[in-house]
Amino acid sequence: AQSVTQPDIHITVSEGASLELRCNYSYGATPYLFWYVQSPGQGLQLLLKYFSGDTLVQGIKGFEAEFKRSQSSFNLRKPSVHWSDAAEYFCAVAPAHKLIFGTGTRLQVFP
């Protein structure tokens, strides 16, 4: 069965520090992979997506993610976190035109 695992429920970083959010997926074929961000009480905004080609994808707000087929991972990174990045982050895989989400990682940023 297709699934997405985000092992970190809550991460706290200092402003200016680097960030890596982990995502592992289970899917038989080459997946479509996504990272979304959600502010409290709001909908989801797409940060970046991977369909094929270059395994390092750039997104909005300075985020990037790397697809590693051998590790079934699609980790999200940012070199320097800003206080406005505090939010919940969701990784998703899209088999057969359905988005399957991980349980999310809540990011807290301290000044």
Added chain:
Amino acid sequence: DGGITQSPKYLFRKEGQNVTLSCEQNLNHDAMYWYRQDPGQGLRLIYYSQIVNDFQKGDIAEGYSVSREKKESFPLTVTSAQKNPTAFYLCASSPPEGQENTEAFFGQGTRLTVV
């Protein structure tokens, strides 16, 4: 501006009453989705529709019903059979599968509270 509109943003209902959540999109997308979000559980798929007059159950369809009479609209009814309906509900839409720009666009959500 193109987008997805969910209404209302907040909804209160008494236990045992059916309630319908609205979702409208003007993106000309074929596919539409309903997700339920609970703390610590991420987003779970309730129903999805890939074309007008057709829809499929997701992972947690029990106690919910949908219709897709128009391309633009995909209303969700939370029935009295749903045992724990209090949650945040998100509607999404996406272009046809296979297009390079395939991604889901989300509405701002409806928070339903049943008392």
